[in-house]
Amino acid sequence: xxxxxxxxxxxxxxxxxxxxxxxxxxxxxxxxxxxxxxxxxxxxxxxxxxxxxxxxxxxxxxxxxxxxxxxxxxxxxxxxxxxxxxxxxxxxxxxxxxxxxxxxxxxxxxxxxxxxxxxxxxxxxxxxxxxxxxxxxxxxxxxxxxxxxxxxxxxxxxxxxxxxxxxxxxxxxxxxxxxxxxxxxxxxxxxxxxxxxxxxxxxxx
Amino acid sequence: xxxxxxxxxxxxxxxxxxxxxxxxxxxxxxxxxxxxxxxxxxxxxxxxxxxxxxxxxxxxxxxxxxxxxxxxxxxxxxxxxxxxxxxxxxxxxxxxxxxxxxxxxxxxxxxxxxxxxxxxxxxxxxxxxxxxxxxxxxxxxxxxxxxxxxxxxxxxxxxxxxxxxxxxxxxxxxxxxxxxxxxxxxxxxxxxxxxx
Numbered sequence: 001x002x003x004x005x006x007x008x009x010x011x012x013x014x015x016x017x018x019x020x021x022x023x024x025x026x027x028x029x030x031x032x033x034x035x036x037x038x039x040x041x042x043x044x045x046x047x048x049x050x051x052x053x054x055x056x057x058x059x060x061x062x063x064x065x066x067x068x069x070x071x072x073x074x075x076x077x078x079x080x081x082x083x084x085x086x087x088x089x090x091x092x093x094x095x096x097x098x099x100x101x102x103x104x105x106x107x108x109x110x111x112x113x114x115x116x117x118x119x120x121x122x123x124x125x126x127x128x129x130x131x132x133x134x135x136x137x138x139x140x141x142x143x144x145x146x147x148x149x150x151x152x153x154x155x156x157x158x159x160x161x162x163x164x165x166x167x168x169x170x171x172x173x174x175x176x177x178x179x180x181x182x183x184x185x186x187x188x189x190x191x192x193x194x195x196x197x198x199x200x201x202x203x204x205x
Numbered sequence: 206x207x208x209x210x211x212x213x214x215x216x217x218x219x220x221x222x223x224x225x226x227x228x229x230x231x232x233x234x235x236x237x238x239x240x241x242x243x244x245x246x247x248x249x250x251x252x253x254x255x256x257x258x259x260x261x262x263x264x265x266x267x268x269x270x271x272x273x274x275x276x277x278x279x280x281x282x283x284x285x286x287x288x289x290x291x292x293x294x295x296x297x298x299x300x301x302x303x304x305x306x307x308x309x310x311x312x313x314x315x316x317x318x319x320x321x322x323x324x325x326x327x328x329x330x331x332x333x334x335x336x337x338x339x340x341x342x343x344x345x346x347x348x349x350x351x352x353x354x355x356x357x358x359x360x361x362x363x364x365x366x367x368x369x370x371x372x373x374x375x376x377x378x379x380x381x382x383x384x385x386x387x388x389x390x391x392x393x394x395x396x397x398x399x400x401x
Contacts, residue, residue: 003262006262007262007264007265010260010261010262010265010269011265011269014257014269014272014273018272018273018276021280022276022280022283025279025280025283025284026283029283029284029286029287032287032288033283033286033287036286036290039290040290040294127298130297130298131375134297
């Protein structure tokens with residue numbers, strides 16, 4: 001009995017000390033970590049909208065560039081951005097996020113609302129299996145979205161991620177072998193954002 | 206102390222921690238940061254496991270070790286996220302996975318639990334250096350042959366050297382580690398016999 005009590009007390013003290021230490025460090029670095037994450041998000045929006053930026057810019061510099069070059073058209077539950085000096089005024093970046101296989105997947109899809117084609121895709125947060133589903137973070141894979149239509153042949157909104165190497169229709173994108181679940185989830189997440197965007201477009205004419 | 210670096214090298218002789226050794230060695234810089242993280246965790250864990258060795262109840266010692274290891278790993282991870290964000294993105298989940306790196310647990314169980322704090326820290330650092338040596342070597346060759354660069358500086362000019370993509374990809378890691386172990390076994394056959 002005394003022995004178990006000692007074990008309990010020992011675990012409680014060790015647990016508390018470790019937790020206190022981690023909480024302290026997490027609190028102390030929170031601001032910097034958040035700034036880094038925000039900067040990463042901004043980099044993604046800028047690159048998907050094809051706005052040039054300095055790779056080594058500090059989070060503060062990115063903040064001001066973002067305010068200068070990007071028009072934030074987000075409303076309610078949809079994240080929408082437009083380039084202020086963009087060559088093509090029909091391009092908007094729409095944020096997408098949802099649950100992947102292991103964790104959240106978050107990113108941006110740039111689309112031309114007139115031609116209904118994808119102009120770019122980036123992902124700034126994902127925890128998919130490295131080497132398999134994790135390849136969705138790879139620019140090569142993201143490049144496969146460019147130029148594809150986000151409306152199907154019968155007019156239904158949405159993209160389809162198909163098997164790698166399969167013949168592709170206009171709104172189909174080659175997936176990643178060995179990453180069936182991730183591909184399926186990503187398709188679902190992106191299509192939700194596309195549907196939301198279409199509603200928004202209808203509402204605003 | 207020398208044992209951890211060479212005679213009982215954690216990767217080549219004890220065959221521990223191979224997973225991360227294969228995963229983060231496509232660039233030398235990644236490998237070095239990862240090694241730094243492991244040295245930090247090994248030294249910290251060694252110190253605390255050793256300090257607490259007389260008061261830790263035997264039955265829950267492994268849980269206590271994991272708690273200590275996890276604390277140090279998360280500390281390092283937070284530090285990377287705050288100050289070296291791009292590096293933290295490149296290493297992805299592998300820093301967090303140090304928690305399950307067999308080297309750390311093995312050293313805590315096999316050495317720190319039976320020895321005084323200072324030797325325990327030295328043992329941790331020595332094993333960390335052994336890990337660094339292997340990761341550094343593998344990463345050096347993978348980056349050199351795979352991208353023609355060392356620490357991002359071009360060494361093998363693209364005019365006459367065609368980077369061998371496979372060295373960057375996963376199979377390259379297996380080749381490199383296999384060659385390294387083969388060479389080490391060839392130059393010092395005694396290591397093979399020293400294997401447990």
